[in-house]
Amino acid sequence: MLKSYYSLINKWLIALVCVVAVTSILLLFAHTPPLTTYKLLLKGSLSSRAKLARVFQVWVPLMLCSCGLLFTFSMKLWNIGIEGQVMLGAIGATASLMWISPHFAPWMCLILSLGIAFILGALWGFGSGLLKTSGGVNEIFGGLGLNFVAQGLILWLIFGPWKRPGIASMSGTKPFDVSLWLPHIHRFPVLGMLLALIIFILTAILLSSTRQGLKFKALGINPKAGKLYGLSPTANTLIAMTLAGGCAGLCGFFQVTGVYHRLIPAISSNYGYLSLLVVMLANYKWWPIPFISFFFACLNVGSIQLPLILKIDSSLSGVIQGICVLVFIWVKQLSVFERADDT
């Protein structure tokens, strides 16, 4: 037991050292002092309440998408289409707010728009699931295709039917009335955080203590054996894809009502793709998700001011996130630890 803890700590230590080392080397190549950069990253994300609030604005969408991906990953499905599912959720949220806001109280509109966002995202996920189960299209290709369709749909809406009166621009549709904004407290997206927590808890419960979660896990391991016991790989693939799409749809809802207050072309902010990394770094387990999401959100927010001060691009956060995942996967595969784990 002690030995396995020891190896676990060792593993993380090695991973951490590797990440820092590789990133530092990269920074040195770019003629940027690494230490200053790390300090800035930290300061940029955690040094004030306003910055922390921004971190949580990123944390919420990452959490929602990651929860969705947990379902598909437990079935060993690669739901790359999560981006498109986020976009469809955003479209659903925007559409419902536009159409019903004159007729109902704002809070009712928000609830309804949440529902519609969930359903549209779920449908998009179901679609790529259906492509897989009925047409044999790998979920990666189907999802990627549907992402392009979703992006096209958003652009068409922004420049077509939903364009601002008089002008059509990349800045998106006309902003909603403040009454339709998801309320914040001290800039913290409290309702969004609550939503993310609720979804996270539901996901954790579903995966760890219901028959459905066990079915996902079992079929992910061996769909052939599943059939012997009357479990349907097809039905469960569709269920997992639909649930993932629904969660992504909620992320789209949050992006529209809690962050941008309108539909913009980059509404998904690539959080879907980033969540793939979050879940991989979490080793497909549910419990590390909030922490890794938080870490990634800090990197994202902290890197925003890098270009101003150090004249390096803010995409550094992406580089660090990528390196984290690669190093983690590499360390995980190291045979030394495999053996230590078995004992």
Next chain:
Amino acid sequence: MKIRLENICKYYGKVKANDKISFTIEPNSIHGILGENGAGKSTLMKILAGFTPKTSGKIFINGQMVNYNTPTKALELGIGMLYQDPQDFAGLTVLENFLLGLKTSWKIKEYEYTVKLTNLCQQLGFKLQPEAYLKDLTVGERQQLEIVRLLALGVEVLILDEPSTGISTQQKQILFTALKRLAKQGKSILLVSHKLEDITELCDQVTVLSNGQVTGEFMAPLDTEQLLECMFGQKLKQIINSGSIFPQPKNKSTPLVQVRDICSDHGRIRLKNCSLSIYPGEIIGIAGLENSGQELFLRILAGLVRPQKGTITINGKNLTEKNNRTFLQNHIHFIPTNRLEEGLFADLTLLEHYLLVFQQSFWLKSKSAYKLCLQKIEDLKIKGLPNTPAKALSGGNQQRLLLSLLPRQAKLLILEHPTRGLDVESALWVWQYLQKCYGLKASIVFSSPELDEIFQVAHKVIVFYNGQILLSKKISDTTPEEVGNAIAGKVEHA
């Protein structure tokens, strides 16, 4: 080329796959290697083709001792092997596949090789279109291409592993004519088969293997009686027809399951008009060499594969077009022989297996499943804990886990070689357990390559040969010799 094998041995741990095998392959001849499953044919051929290193022994080519242990080296020496499953690229054309194996210059003169290919095909009587895609070809045609490719590489000794499995009669004739022609040209052909008719039709000389040893060498004309005797030999005589350990089912009631005229085409295996009636409480053993169709038949019976023709009725209900869930609802359960690959969830624990199979409620009730799990572990003497993953269990314990997942109310158990890889004691335990739990309550259909197992357990034996049921008799009405003959494709017509 003359090849002499001297005392070839191959040991896998304690198992002697090949034990001091010696014989000579003459040029200008077709040499047959005959033997039942596990006799050591495949191992020997893999050694000869350079795929598997031998434990000891010597190989002489034209009197000179050679040492090689890669297929490439074997090819350089002129030894090439045609595998049961064609090793080619389905997405490429015939010509492209032909070129891939050859040493060509970096700029390929397509025309030159098209001529070469067509010439070779003509010599052998094959009709291959160079521009056709491989995925549109039959198995027989792909085989022909493989032969042509090997010949273009300068192969002098051609090893063929069960070449007549899965190809049409017509293609078989083309293949056999070509092989005879090649032998006349001076090549040595080594034909591995368990089909008596192929061997007797083609071979000038036959070596029979049994249990990893040479048990007989014959020259044409071949006598099938003698060959069979050598193939099964003492084994069949040792089998005592003592009757099943399962109680005899009550006299003819109505059949539980009726399978009528099943036809199915699944890759290399074709089932032709297979019919079977299973009575309540009856134990049916399926004999037959590998890939004779029994694997597919069992899966059709379990509802996992839909037949192209034929009907399956259970208690009078027609289930032919239904999926395997309906079969499960009718209490038909299947245990595949690849336990971890097809039957269990490698990374799930024992507890999770029981949760998955025995609980239908939305919430997982770990407490009651834990109790059940401990009970099953004790009942079936599974060497594992509730949190042991299935992959950490030994083969015997995986089998016990699979058995423990069968519900008590099962009506038909379909077991694919249920005692594979088990020692005598564990195998016996499996059958005693099944008898205790399901004797008279359920019917069992099982396949086994061990004839003695079938004779100890079954009430009835059926033999698959080339996708057909060649023999179907009560154990009390047949003899091990008769079953052995049927396995090799020989039936006496009374």
